[in-house]
Amino acid sequence: MKIKVWDLPTRIFHWLLVLAYVGAYFTSESEWLLEYHAGAGYIALGLIMFRILWGFTGNRYARFSDFIRGWDEVKSYILRMLRSDIPRFLGHNPAVGWVVLFMLLITAVISLTGIVVYGGEEGRGIAAGFFTFKTAIIVRIIHLILADIAVVMIVTHISAALIHHFILKENIIYSMFTGYKEDMESWSERVSHMKAGEGLSVVRLVVGIFVAILGGLGLVYLPPEGKTDFSKEKMQVMDDKGFVVELKHNKKWVDECAKSCHIGFHPNLLPASSWEKLMSGLSDHFGEDVSLNENIQKEILDYLVSASAEHSVSEASKKLMYSIKDGDSPIKITDIPYWVKKHSEISDEVYKRKSIDSKSNCIACHSGSEIGSFEDRDIHIPKE
Amino acid sequence: MGQKIYFVLALAFVVLLLSNIADAGNLNAQMQSLMDKHMKDSGEKSFSAEEGGKLYYIKRMHSEKKEEISCISCHMDDPAKEGKTPVGKPIEPLSPAVNKGRFTDPEKVEKWFKRNCTGVFERECTPKEKGDFVTYMMSLQ
Numbered sequence: 001m002k003i004k005v006w007d008l009p010t011r012i013f014h015w016l017l018v019l020a021y022v023g024a025y026f027t028s029e030s031e032w033l034l035e036y037h038a039g040a041g042y043i044a045l046g047l048i049m050f051r052i053l054w055g056f057t058g059n060r061y062a063r064f065s066d067f068i069r070g071w072d073e074v075k076s077y078i079l080r081m082l083r084s085d086i087p088r089f090l091g092h093n094p095a096v097g098w099v100v101l102f103m104l105l106i107t108a109v110i111s112l113t114g115i116v117v118y119g120g121e122e123g124r125g126i127a128a129g130f131f132t133f134k135t136a137i138i139v140r141i142i143h144l145i146l147a148d149i150a151v152v153m154i155v156t157h158i159s160a161a162l163i164h165h166f167i168l169k170e171n172i173i174y175s176m177f178t179g180y181k182e183d184m185e186s187w188s189e190r191v192s193h194m195k196a197g198e199g200l201s202v203v204r205l206v207v208g209i210f211v212a213i214l215g216g217l218g219l220v221y222l223p224p225e226g227k228t229d230f231s232k233e234k235m236q237v238m239d240d241k242g243f244v245v246e247l248k249h250n251k252k253w254v255d256e257c258a259k260s261c262h263i264g265f266h267p268n269l270l271p272a273s274s275w276e277k278l279m280s281g282l283s284d285h286f287g288e289d290v291s292l293n294e295n296i297q298k299e300i301l302d303y304l305v306s307a308s309a310e311h312s313v314s315e316a317s318k319k320l321m322y323s324i325k326d327g328d329s330p331i332k333i334t335d336i337p338y339w340v341k342k343h344s345e346i347s348d349e350v351y352k353r354k355s356i357d358s359k360s361n362c363i364a365c366h367s368g369s370e371i372g373s374f375e376d377r378d379i380h381i382p383k384e
Numbered sequence: 385m386g387q388k389i390y391f392v393l394a395l396a397f398v399v400l401l402l403s404n405i406a407d408a409g410n411l412n413a414q415m416q417s418l419m420d421k422h423m424k425d426s427g428e429k430s431f432s433a434e435e436g437g438k439l440y441y442i443k444r445m446h447s448e449k450k451e452e453i454s455c456i457s458c459h460m461d462d463p464a465k466e467g468k469t470p471v472g473k474p475i476e477p478l479s480p481a482v483n484k485g486r487f488t489d490p491e492k493v494e495k496w497f498k499r500n501c502t503g504v505f506e507r508e509c510t511p512k513e514k515g516d517f518v519t520y521m522m523s524l525q
């Protein structure tokens with residue numbers, strides 16, 4: 001006999017949350033998909049709010065009172081599980097009940113921290129204007145760590161569902177679509193020929209969980225290396241009114257600064273005060289006299305200031321600004337604390353490689369450097 | 385009819401070839417007037433490719449960098465070769481024999497004379513030195 005366990009709202013909630021997670025995961029790496037990422041986060045938060053209410057007013061198996069049990073029951077379930085004598089529950093078992101609650105809460109916190117970061121870093125979303133950039137940077141770390149934990153949690157959740165389906169012969173996967181499970185009697189009749197723990201050992205369980213965690217970490221830490229086509233990318237800059245507009249390199253800058261002795265160091269790599277200091281000292285420019293006529297010098301300085309780190313929408317610019325002490329105006333990019341820390345693990349040997357040659361050859365590893373793009377996924381360190 | 389077209393094309397090719405040969409080793413009008421100005425300022429009767437070559441290869445100790453420096457530190461011992469800036473960026477060959485764009489834009493030539501003479505000799509170059517240098521480079525055909 002079949003018995004209805006998961007009511008329709010609970011099932012719809014479950015699969016919408018799956019979609020929200022999938023959407024958020026695949027839009028998390030790209031700045032350009034950030035709106036969609038944020039959208040998925042808002043949807044997830046709304047779903048969690050619904051699920052919490054439904055936990056009080058849903059059907060029997062959807063209610064917290066059904067699956068949030070005391071420590072004694074949880075302990076007894078875990079002990080029986082360790083002896084491979086796993087009791088069956090129609091709804092959530094006592095151990096997983098707390099995990100479900102944890103999953104709901106962590107999802108809510110991930111969404112909320114995301115909203116804070118979106119408001120603080122991008123100035124967008126319902127929290128725009130409420131949080132500073134500095135707050136957002138710290139909250140972002142929490143957001144990322146929790147998101148990593150969520151990936152591990154999801155992989156474990158799917159593994160557990162597979163264990164229940166294939167090893168314990170309990171049809172919990174289909175039940176999340178149809179809502180129905182076998183009742184206790186027909187199930188125990190069907191699996192009665194199985195000895196307790198048949199097909200399942202603690203070792204397998206441990207191995208399964210271990211693989212699940214490794215798989216989760218793999219998904220998080222092994223994203224595919226990007227191959228951005230920078231000839232097609234457009235540069236962006238924030239104008240004085242705070243609008244993000246397209247940036248085009250100034251022609252004089254290209255001729256004098258990008259086509260002469262060194263690669264073009266993008267204006268977004270130094271704050272305006274640094275560019276002013278640097279451009280007023282061209283007669284001794286890192287030991288060389290590179291004086292320009294007054295008009296060209298002014299035109300280039302104006303360009304540099306209009307696209308300086310303060311006007312940048314890139315993460316690297318914001319972080320290097322954040323690392324520079326108030327009142328400092330470094331003119332050497334490789335002296336900026338953020339640069340130093342970010343490159344601290346790269347040995348001197350790497351800089352000596354033929355295709356790199358010096359620390360100032362940004363473009364050797366950051367193929368988007370001349371358009372001011374330093375995204376992690378585009379870093380490629382040549383082997384020789 | 386068809387033969388006529390081939391004849392015109394062949395003629396055009398020959399004219400183009402001849403004009404190129406005639407052009408080789410010669411400065412354009414703008415560069416020539418710069419050279420004339422240097423000639424006048426230096427008070428010389430003619431420029432010396434040999435002197436220009438010496439200037440290109442001469443090594444001297446830089447008072448601040450405390451190292452031996454010369455044109456060839458960056459432009460290599462053969463002007464037809466690709467050079468390298470102090471930060472490792474390639475420099476197109478200086479010799480007009482392999483790099484047609486060299487010594488065609490007086491403004492660019494003067495700009496780099498000013499920078500690089502200061503960089504190597506810690507002073508600006510004299511009109512005679514500039515004239516000799518350009519003459520040397522143009523003789524490398």
